[in-house]
Amino acid sequence: ETAPPVSAALAGKVIAISAGGTREPLDPVRFLGNRSSGRQGIALAKAALAAGASVRFIAAHMDLPAPAGVELSTASTAEQLHVAVTRAARGADVLIMSAAVADFRPAEYLGAKIKKSDDRADPVITLVRNPDILATLIAERAAEGPAGGLAPLVVGFAAETGDAESSVLEYGAAKLARKGCEMLVVNEVGENLTFGTDENTVTILFADGTEAVHAAGSKDQVAASVIDAVAVALETDAG
C-alpha cells in the first residue's frame, strides 16, 4: 500500500527521476560501472510522492528496490537510459537526473568472453564517449519549444571536489552553465567527507539567479530540500 501524500505542494505534478548508475558491457560477463547505490534517487522519489506528485522512476542497477507508488522503468546502459529518460521527460513537469551516467563505454562489445591466453598480448580497452543525456535533452527541448512537452524544469546532480584552481561552487556554477539545466544540486565530496555514507553537504544552484540553497544531512534531508526547491520554482513559474 502507498502512503498518502503529507502535503499538496506538488499535487497534480509529474516528476521524472533517474536513479542508480549505468553499466557499459565489455563482454557477456563484464562491464564498466560505478558505485551509485540509487539511495539519493529513492529518497527524492519518496519526497516527491509525499508532496503529492506522480513519479516516473527510471532505475539503473540500484542496490535497493524502487519505492512503492512510482511508475517504474529500468535501463542498463547510458544509451538505454537516454531513451528511457527522454520518454519519461515528455509530458513531465520536472526531470531530476540523479543517476550516475558512465561518461564513456567500450568502443566494441565482444560477443564472446575475453580469454587470457599466453600467446596473445594483454587487451587494451578503447573507450568512446556516451551521449550527454541532460545536455542533449535540453538542446532538444530548445529546438522543439514548449509544444514538444519536454520537462520545463530540469535538475542535474554533480559530485564535485575543490582544488587549487577553483572551489566546489565555482565548478558547480560552470557545470550548471555548461549543461543548461534550471537547477544543479552540487554535492561536495572529498577526503574528509565520506563517500557512500548517509551524510551529505549540498548546495542547490539556480540558473535564473535565485540565491543558492544550502542543505546538509541524510539523503532524505537533502531530498526534502531539493523537492522544496522544485515546488518553489514551479510556483514562481506559474505565478
Ligand code: CTP
Ligand atoms: N549526465 C548525463 N549524461 C551523461 C553524464 C552525466 O545526463 N553522459 C548528468 C548526470 O546524471 C548529472 C549531471 O549530468 O545529473 C552531471 O553529471 P557529471 O558527471 O557531474 O557531469 P559531466 O558533464 O559528465 O562532467 P564531469 O566531467 O565532471 O564528469
Ligand code: CA
Ligand atoms: Ca560525468
